[in-house]
Structure formats: structure tokens, C-alpha cells
Amino acid sequence: MTTETIRIGTRGSRLALAQASEVRARLMAAHALPEEAFAIEVISTSGDRILDRPLSEAGGKGLFTKEIEEALLDGRIDLAVHSSKDMATAMPEGLAIAAYLPREDVRDVFIGRTVQRIADLPLGAHVGTASLRRQALLKRLRPDLRLSILRGNVQTRLAKLEAGEVDGTLLAFAGLKRMAMESVVGEFLDEETFPPAPGQGAICIQTRDGDERAAGLLSPVADPRTAVELAAERAFLARLDGSCRTPIAARAILEAELLRFHGMILTPDGARMHETRGEGLAERAAAIGDEAARTLLAEAGTGFFAGWSGADGWRAS
Incomplete structure (x- = not known):
């Protein structure tokens, strides 16, 4: 194995650093390398800096990856570690997702300031979340709730909750678990009625296309089951042209060679x-996701997404 330092690019939040550290630990174990063989490079992204408005207004998913991808393209880093749900479906030319780590629990959780469950929130309670998908699903469960955008990393959002700015918030359990913060969870939300974002719970590693050194490093840590599930979910998202402007949920589950898929808009x-x-065979994962999206587009009609303006809210077609 090469003695050159392996540079891992990541955002600087506590969760992003935990994810990069997990990648490093798995690579150390797989290749019997010391920690000194790796350098974790923190890269500030637009998504981390823009906190005064919703992502849908600022530019969408690419805000959390653009600067890291630029560092990868120009050779400042060798590997880029991302939350898969932050990844746009179209890769910049010259880059590729080379591996996924084994997927964590995909469920969302509710965290309340004074109550443990969504059902226990008083009428008109104030819930904050940065996710349009979570807002839309929560509105279906509790139309009476007052919802607002709650930006910032996990620690920032929880601080706002503790300060009383909101009565509750929703987060991905996977991130809390990776930061050993499971104790803050009030209620787990059922993934059948409250399905996750495409890619939720999965760490992906991006490389330069054709980088054989990186491919060799990642091969022992890549999880094939997660890759199959994400192939379906990302194909679903790609067909719907999904972004932070559109509430989209998807969950693919691979059991043996059978892939089951649930998609929602x-x-x-x-x-x-x-x-x-x-459902279908694992080898058809991308086709299953694409077919599911086509089904929903036909059912919902061409104007379904056109009514969403991003900045102004929903305008019925």
C-alpha cells in the first residue's frame, strides 16, 4: 500500500467529521494503516455558510458538496466524504461515487422540548425543520402545527430547541447515532408512514473518475447492499428531478436478491x-426506482411540481 498521505475532504460539522473519521477507521482496519496515513481536510461549503434562508432559495443540494468536489477535481484531496442525501443525482464531470459504507438506521426522529411524542404536542405548537419533506409529512400528521425553517447543524438546531425558539424538531437518527447522541431522541417515526429522504443514513465516498488508487483503497470497505438500495433511490430522484425544492421520500430495502421499493411525492x-x-431483482435496482418515479409522474400529472415556487411556497397548479 502506498505511503503517500491519503487526504479525506469533508465539511466541518461534528457529524461530517464523525463520518470522515468512520471512513478513516474502516480504511485503517482494511489496509492495516496507521492514523497518520490519513489527513482529514475540512472544507467550508456554501450550505454551511448560508443560514439566513431555506436551501430551496439558496441553490439546493449542491450547496453542501460544491466546494468539496472542487477540491477533489483539482487534486487537493483524494477522497470526499458526504451524506448521500446531500448528493445531487448528476455528478460533475470527472467525479464518481466510488463506495457506500454500510447503511445506518434510516428513520427520522422527533425531539421535543417538553413532550416526547408528536401526538403530545399542544394544538398550534411550533416545530422547526430545514426539510420540506419532513414539513410536508408532519403537516399530514398534524395540520394544526405551526412549521418554520430551522437551519444549522444538529447542535445548532438542538440549541434553538433548548432555548425555546421551537417546541420540537425532526432529525435523522443516523446522524445522532454517529455522534453518540441517541439519548436526545423522543420518538422514532415509522418509515412506512414517515418515509426517509432518498439516501438517508448512507455515507458515500466520492473520487475522481478512473482513480485506480482510490478504487483499490475503497474496495474492501464498500457495502454492496447499500449500493443497490441507493441505485434505486437515486434513480427515483433523478427521474423526478428532485432537489431541496420538492418533498420526495424513498426507501429501498434489499433482502437476499429481492429489492422492495417505496416512493412518495x-x-x-x-x-x-x-x-x-x-419490487424486483437487485440487478434491476435502478430500473425499479425509475419505473416508480414514472408511475408517480403519470399519476400526479405534469403540473404537480410546477406549482412549487421555492421562495413563495406552494401555488396550486
């Missing part, structure tokens, strides 16, 4: 929802 106010299910 909603209007941001939660008033309209369409969902579909499918």
Missing part, C-alpha cells in the same frame, strides 16, 4: 400525496 403543504411500491 408530496406538495410542501402536505395536502396532496402520491405513493407507489414495487
Whole structure:
């Protein structure tokens, strides 16, 4: 194995650093390398700096990856570690997702300031979340709630909750678990009725396309099951042209060679929802996701997403 330092690029949040450290630990174990063989390079992204407005207004998913991808393209880093749900479906030319780590629990969780469950929130309670998908799903469960955008990393959001700015918030359990913060969880949300974002719970590693050194490093730590599940979910997202402007949920589960898929689209106010299910062989993962998206597009009609303006909210077509 090469003695050159392996440079891992990541955002600087506590969660992002935990994910990069997990990648490093797995690579150390797989190749019997010391920690000194790796350098974790923190790269500030637009998504980390823009906190005064929703991501849908600022530019969407690429805000959390653009600067890291630029560092990868120009050779400042060798590997880029991302949360898969932050990744746009179209890769910049010259880059590729080379591996996924084994997927963590995909469920969302509710964290309340004074109550443990969503059902226990008083009428008109204030819940903050940066996710349009979570807002839309929550509106379906509790139309009476007052919802607002809550930006910032996990620690920032929890601090705002503790300060009383909101009565509750929703987060991905995977991130909390990776930071050993499971104790803050109030309620786990059922993934059948509250399905996750495409890619939720999965760490992906991006490399330069054709980088054989990186491919050799990552091969022993790559999880094939997660790769199959994400192939379906990302194909679903790609066909729907999904971004932070559109509430989209998807969950693919691979059991043996059978892949089961559940996809959902909603209007941001939660008033309209369409969902579909499918299954098939693992080798057809991308096709299963794509077919599910086509089904929903046909069912919902071409104007379903056109009514969402991003900055102004939902305007019915």
C-alpha cells in the first residue's frame, strides 16, 4: 500500500467529521494503516455558510458538496466524504461515487422540548425543520402545527430547541447515532408512514473518475447492499428531478436478491400525496426506482411540481 498521505475532504460539522473519521477507521482496519496515513481536510461549503434562508432559495443540494468536489477535481484531496442525501443525482464531470459504507438506521426522529411524542404536542405548537419533506409529512400528521425553517447543524438546531425558539424538531437518527447522541431522541417515526429522504443514513465516498488508487483503497470497505438500495433511490430522484425544492421520500430495502421499493411525492403543504411500491431483482435496482418515479409522474400529472415556487411556497397548479 502506498505511503503517500491519503487526504479525506469533508465539511466541518461534528457529524461530517464523525463520518470522515468512520471512513478513516474502516480504511485503517482494511489496509492495516496507521492514523497518520490519513489527513482529514475540512472544507467550508456554501450550505454551511448560508443560514439566513431555506436551501430551496439558496441553490439546493449542491450547496453542501460544491466546494468539496472542487477540491477533489483539482487534486487537493483524494477522497470526499458526504451524506448521500446531500448528493445531487448528476455528478460533475470527472467525479464518481466510488463506495457506500454500510447503511445506518434510516428513520427520522422527533425531539421535543417538553413532550416526547408528536401526538403530545399542544394544538398550534411550533416545530422547526430545514426539510420540506419532513414539513410536508408532519403537516399530514398534524395540520394544526405551526412549521418554520430551522437551519444549522444538529447542535445548532438542538440549541434553538433548548432555548425555546421551537417546541420540537425532526432529525435523522443516523446522524445522532454517529455522534453518540441517541439519548436526545423522543420518538422514532415509522418509515412506512414517515418515509426517509432518498439516501438517508448512507455515507458515500466520492473520487475522481478512473482513480485506480482510490478504487483499490475503497474496495474492501464498500457495502454492496447499500449500493443497490441507493441505485434505486437515486434513480427515483433523478427521474423526478428532485432537489431541496420538492418533498420526495424513498426507501429501498434489499433482502437476499429481492429489492422492495417505496416512493412518495408530496406538495410542501402536505395536502396532496402520491405513493407507489414495487419490487424486483437487485440487478434491476435502478430500473425499479425509475419505473416508480414514472408511475408517480403519470399519476400526479405534469403540473404537480410546477406549482412549487421555492421562495413563495406552494401555488396550486
